[in-house]
Amino acid sequence: MQMGLLVMGDAVQAEKQVAMAEQRQALADAYMLSIGDDSTSESVESDLLVARSSLDARTYDSALRLATHSLATADAEMASARAARLSLANGPGRP
Secondary structure, three states: OOOOOOOOOHHHHHHHHHHHHHHHHHHHHHHHHHOOOOOOOHHHHHHHHHHHHHHHOOOHHHHHHHHHHHHHHHHHHHHHHHHHHHHHHHOOOOO
8 A cells, every 4th residue: 555645736835834934933932032032033024924925926936935934043043042041041150
């Protein structure tokens, strides 16, 4: 029995990636605020706005690219904020 791969059209893939990026931005904002950091950068928000506009204009490759970049940026910002918070919590001379 051969299992088929899940195949999504460009529109569906772009829509799902934009939705995931929007959720990740919300998660990142909540997480960063909870540890006393600023919310995600304006570039994350502006990339998502343009990605959403690209979906509306049916330029799915652009929407997918922007959403993917936004996801990576939000993840990097959360990791950076977490590292800064842990460094601060551990204080000088502590690993």
